[in-house]
Amino acid sequence: MKTNNLYKGSLTTIILKLLNEHDKMYGYEITQKVKEITKGELNITEGALYPSLHKLEADGLVDVEFRKVNNRMRKYYMLTELGTQETVNKLAQLEDYIRNMRALVNPKFRTLD
Template sequence: MGNQKLYKGSLQTIILKLLEENDKMYGYEITQKVKALTQGELKITEGALYPALHKLEADGLLDVEIAKVGNRMRKYYKLTEQGTKETVHRLAEMQEFLKTMQHLVNPKLSLE
């Protein structure tokens, strides 16, 4: 994906969706999962990821669980009950947005 700016507005929704599917994940794991799912097209940088995770946590949508892995402490993020509800809401919004964009970008396909 040439323009990484396109996904920035969707980053929180991407994170919420991944956590909904995977129960709990740590930051690097999230970046690698996105990279794998998009076949390398979408690369989330730490500079974008961690502020988004911290914002979601501050908004009460994520809980943090710290676990010792080897010699390191690792922060795992997981959805709160409120986060699960918000994920459903944001995914519905995303579907509507994508449908609207499809109408704009390729109206012929929208008519089928």
């Protein structure tokens, strides 16, 4: 999708929201869920996903858990309490951004006080 750049600033919010909805997920599962939800319109690459996940972990917003699946270790990510709080904050910021962009591009969404 040519508008993937529009999503770059929202990647952290996307990851936090998915982890909030699904308790715990592994990296590939996150990429596939995004693809499924957006009907293939948004494809998150490993090169974008894993640095974001590692930063979320370093910032204390996610914890990791290793599980053996089919004789291989799989790294699952889950929100910490701080991560749950940050999800609420990020979603509020995104909703404000969407509201403002809608008003900028479509006059019918403008309110004049």
